[in-house]
Amino acid sequence: xxxxxxxWGIGKRNALPWPKLRGDLAHFKRVTxxxxxxxxxxxxxxxxTWESAEVAGRPLPRRLNVIVTRPNIxxxxxxxxxxxxxxxxxxxxxxxxxxxxxxxxxxGGAELFRAAFVHPALRWVYLTRVAGDFDCEVAIPxxxxxxxxxxxxxxxxxxxxxGVAYRIEKLTPPRRT
Numbered sequence: 672x673x674x675x676x677x678x679w680g681i682g683k684r685n686a687l688p689w690p691k692l693r694g695d696l697a698h699f700k701r702v703t704x705x706x707x708x709x710x711x712x713x714x715x716x717x718x719x720t721w722e723s724a725e726v727a728g729r730p731l732p733r734r735l736n737v738i739v740t741r742p743n744i745x746x747x748x749x750x751x752x753x754x755x756x757x758x759x760x761x762x763x764x765x766x767x768x769x770x771x772x773x774x775x776x777x778x779g780g781a782e783l784f785r786a787a788f789v790h791p792a793l794r795w796v797y798l799t800r801v802a803g804d805f806d807c808e809v810a811i812p813x814x815x816x817x818x819x820x821x822x823x824x825x826x827x828x829x830x831x832x833x834g835v836a837y838r839i840e841k842l843t844p845p846r847r848t
C-alpha cells in the first residue's frame with residue numbers, strides 16, 4: 672500500500688508531504704485490518720517508516736507489525752528495541768515468510784517498496800495517486816512505466832481531502848517471464 676504524488680514522490684523529512692487524507696487513511700485501516708475470522712494481517716515497514724511521525728514507534732493495532740532492518744542496526748548507538756508483539760526481520764523475504772498471518776502488506780519505505788514491486792509473492796499494489804507535485808525527497812519507481820496495470824475493483828475511490836485530490840487504485844504487477 673503506497674501513496675505517491677504525480678512525480679512518484681512518497682516522502683519528505685521522514686513524513687508524508689501532503690495533509691492527512693482521511694479517506695485514504697480509512698482505506699488503509701480497512702484493508703490492512705480485514706482478515707478472516709481468527710487471523711490477522713501483517714504490515715511490513717522499514718525502520719525509518721517505523722520511526723516516522725505517522726507511526727512514531729507505536730504498533731498499528733489489530734495487525735502484526737514487522738519491521739525490516741539490517742541486522743544489528745544501531746539507532747543512536749543502541750540496538751533497535753521494539754514493543755512486545757512487534758517482529759523484527761532482516762529482509763523482505765524474511766518478513767513475507769512470517770507465519771500465522773492472512774495477508775502481508777508492505778507499507779514503506781521506498782527501499783522496501785522497490786523490493787516488493789519485483790517480489791515473486793506480489794499479487795497487487797494498492798496505490799493512492801495524489802494530485803500534485805509535493806517536492807518529495809523520496810520516491811518510488813514509476814509503476815505505469817514498469818508495466819503495472821489498473822484493475823477494476825469495488826474499493827476504488829476518487830476524493831478530495833484537505834484540498835488535495837486523490838484516487839485509490841488497485842494495480843497488478845507486470846507479467847514476469
